[in-house]
Amino acid sequence: xxxxxxxxxxxxxxxxxxxxxxxxxxxxxxxxxxxxxxxxxxxxxxxxxxxxxxxxxxxxxxxxxxxxxxxxxxxxxxxxxxxxxxxxxxxxxxxxxxxxxxxxxxxxxxxx
Amino acid sequence: xxxxxxxxxxxxxxxxxxxxxxxxxxxxxxxxxxxxxxxxxxxxxxxxxxxxxxxxxxxxxxxxxxxxxxxxxxxxxxxxxxxxxxxxxxxxxxxxxxxxxxxxxxxxxxxxxxxx
Numbered sequence: 001x002x003x004x005x006x007x008x009x010x011x012x013x014x015x016x017x018x019x020x021x022x023x024x025x026x027x028x029x030x031x032x033x034x035x036x037x038x039x040x041x042x043x044x045x046x047x048x049x050x051x052x053x054x055x056x057x058x059x060x061x062x063x064x065x066x067x068x069x070x071x072x073x074x075x076x077x078x079x080x081x082x083x084x085x086x087x088x089x090x091x092x093x094x095x096x097x098x099x100x101x102x103x104x105x106x107x108x109x110x111x112x
Numbered sequence: 113x114x115x116x117x118x119x120x121x122x123x124x125x126x127x128x129x130x131x132x133x134x135x136x137x138x139x140x141x142x143x144x145x146x147x148x149x150x151x152x153x154x155x156x157x158x159x160x161x162x163x164x165x166x167x168x169x170x171x172x173x174x175x176x177x178x179x180x181x182x183x184x185x186x187x188x189x190x191x192x193x194x195x196x197x198x199x200x201x202x203x204x205x206x207x208x209x210x211x212x213x214x215x216x217x218x219x220x221x222x223x224x225x226x227x228x
Contacts, residue, residue, distance in 0.1 A: 004155075031214060042116070042201055042218030043156075058215070090155055094214055100146055101216065103155035 002027045006091050006104035012112045013078065013085060021076045021107045023091035032074035033092040033101065036060060043090060049074055050096070078109065086110050114139045116204055118219035125192055126227050133187040133222045135202035140180045143205040147176050147187050150199045150221070159200075160187070192226045199223045 004025045013019045023032065031050045035043035045058030049068040063082025068074055074093075078085045088108050092101040115138045125131050135145070144163045148156040160169045160176040162185070168177040175188040185202055203216040 006155075035218075040121070040220065042118075042220045043203075043216075044218070045215060048215065088153075092156075100158035100161050101156075101214070102158070103148075105155045106153070108153070 004091055004093055004102055004104035006089075006107050008107060009105070011107055011109045013109060014112050016080045018077055018079050019109070021078070021089055021091075021109070023074045023076065023104060025072055025074075025091075025093045025102075025104075027093055027095075027102060028071070029093035029102070030071070030096045031094045032068070033094075034058075034064070034066065034074070034076045035090045035092065037088040037090060037106075046076065046089075114142075114204060114206055114217045116202060116217050116219035118200075118202060118222050120222060121220065122223040122225075124225045124227060127192060127194060129192050129226075130188070130190050131192055131224075133189070133200050133202075133224070135185040135187070135219055137183045137185075137204050137217075140183055142180065145176075145178055145185050145205070146203045146216070147174075147185075148201045148203065150201060152198075156201065189224075192224075194226050194228050197225050 007022045033048045034046040037043050044060050046064050047066040049055035065077045088106050090106045091104045094101045117136050119134050146161045147159045150156050162169045162178040173190040178185045199221045201221040203218045206215050
């Protein structure tokens with residue numbers, strides 16, 4: 001089955017620690033996205049990548065970093081500089097054309 | 113800056129009722145508008161995508177309309193069922209020649225509960 005896999009489902013971060021969220025897709029999509037969702041709110045764009053080895057900041061990139069070394073993988077690192085990291089993180093992908101975005105099942109990050 | 117608003121934030125209806133969810137956006141220069149469904153603790157599932165040149169899209173019991181000039185979209189759900197209970201989000205693809213990245217701006221969602 002083609003789809004987007006996010007792992008882990010739940011993640012806990014200690015103060016001052018960096019953590020990395022995984023996102024893998026086997027849909028052969030060119031573009032990938034990371035969103036943050038806070039309780040009762042919509043999604044906000046953190047970073048996106050249209051092609052391998054290239055990515056751009058979204059609306060709330062501060063305290064986050066990404067890489068895109070392979071087409072199928074777009075990991076997100078939440079750094080210690082992100083002072084309020086508790087949220088639900090969603091990864092999405094889309095073909096280059098004007099098509100709907102496909103989403104993974106998310107990772108819920110909490111602070112210990 | 114594009115802002116997307118969804119009203120109401122929550123809605124509870126009895127099974128079988130027809131209902132309308134609303135989405136409004138401030139900048140009419142959009143490429144398309146999507147409606148998504150989100151179940152608790154899950155990702156988003158795309159329901160309908162309306163291109164800026166279209167007025168509506170239908171899929172089964174769902175019908176979405178778009179009025180760019182007034183900055184509004186509605187999602188109509190016919191004969192609602194308990195299985196329709198979820199949060200429904202709308203998102204607009206930002207306009208402009210530089211937006212080749214298919215970036216979306218989301219509303220805050222409407223949490224729907226359909227009671228048996």
